[in-house]
Amino acid sequence: MKLTALPIVFGVALATKPTYVKTIASVPTAAASGYNAAPSGHPWIAPGPNDFRGPCPMLNTLANHGFLPHDGKNITQNITINALGSALNFNESLATLMFQMATIANPEPNATFFTLDQLNVHNVLEHDASLSRSDAYFGNNHIFNETVFSETLKYWTAPILDANMIANSKVARQVTSRATNPNYTFTSRMNDFSLGEVIAPFVAFGDVQAAKVNRTLVEYWIRNERLPTELGWSKQTVAITLDTISHLVGIMTNATLLQTTGTPVVGKRADLHAGVGF
Numbered sequence: 001m002k003l004t005a006l007p008i009v010f011g012v013a014l015a016t017k018p019t020y021v022k023t024i025a026s027v028p029t030a031a032a033s034g035y036n037a038a039p040s041g042h043p044w045i046a047p048g049p050n051d052f053r054g055p056c057p058m059l060n061t062l063a064n065h066g067f068l069p070h071d072g073k074n075i076t077q078n079i080t081i082n083a084l085g086s087a088l089n090f091n092e093s094l095a096t097l098m099f100q101m102a103t104i105a106n107p108e109p110n111a112t113f114f115t116l117d118q119l120n121v122h123n124v125l126e127h128d129a130s131l132s133r134s135d136a137y138f139g140n141n142h143i144f145n146e147t148v149f150s151e152t153l154k155y156w157t158a159p160i161l162d163a164n165m166i167a168n169s170k171v172a173r174q175v176t177s178r179a180t181n182p183n184y185t186f187t188s189r190m191n192d193f194s195l196g197e198v199i200a201p202f203v204a205f206g207d208v209q210a211a212k213v214n215r216t217l218v219e220y221w222i223r224n225e226r227l228p229t230e231l232g233w234s235k236q237t238v239a240i241t242l243d244t245i246s247h248l249v250g251i252m253t254n255a256t257l258l259q260t261t262g263t264p265v266v267g268k269r270a271d272l273h274a275g276v277g278f
């Protein structure tokens, strides 16, 4: 299947206006609700030596909890729909689109499944400048990397993360990558994919309307590849749809432009910069 044959699920911005979910006030904190080690019926079990894992912290998480096959293999469309629906309340059509994107990574023609290690192939879906993984040029491109993640965390400057903080970390990782990695690759398609990834914390753990999320939940999840149930989190009560994703991608796209609103100061200096002010 050709990459261009499908919409980029996390990367498309549609004009439709969605209905939304939790407010940030309802995002649980560590102090909220009782201890609950894992989603009911889905204990967290660390991957074994023969289990496949990939560059996606969420798919790894879902495999660790057994929403996806714990060995990370033979992930079919039905399995993806059930996993994303029951663990994160994604609706079926969104989960289906995401599965179709994932099969791009399976080199077999007309593949009906993918495995987590197929996602590790560099520059297919996996790309440079990740928030928590090293560039392939420097070594392992799919295991959580503390050094890389600590650069990301420098930009997550408050307990409640907003789009600007996430955007700052995304842009900073790209700047570092381009400045240090002679093989730096980041096509516009990859940027669309990346925008979809970096909104994921809002989608899974936060307020999707306001684009806010509790930093503690996100850090815990990325470091442990474990759902933060024991910190009081539970899945979204309103289904996540393509509209939800489009709304958040729009916000994140604007945030990555690093532009502010407001009127520029007009005068000779501004004119000089435009080359016409004499």
Ligand code: HEM
Pocket (backbone or CB within 6 Å): 055, 056, 057, 058, 059, 080, 084, 088, 098, 099, 101, 102, 119, 125, 126, 127, 128, 129, 130, 131, 132, 133, 197, 198, 200, 201, 203, 204
């Ligand atoms: C079938 C579904 C999915 C597929 C095929 C998939 C695939 C991928 C791949 C290939 C990457 C690596 C990109 C890179 O090199 O940085 C990635 C990263 C990521 N994914 Fe997923 N993903 C899926 C679902 C999800 C979901 C449901 C979430 C959370 C709601 C999520 C959150 C993330 C995040 C945050 C990253 C960026 C990690 C980083 O930059 O270090 N993904 N995903």
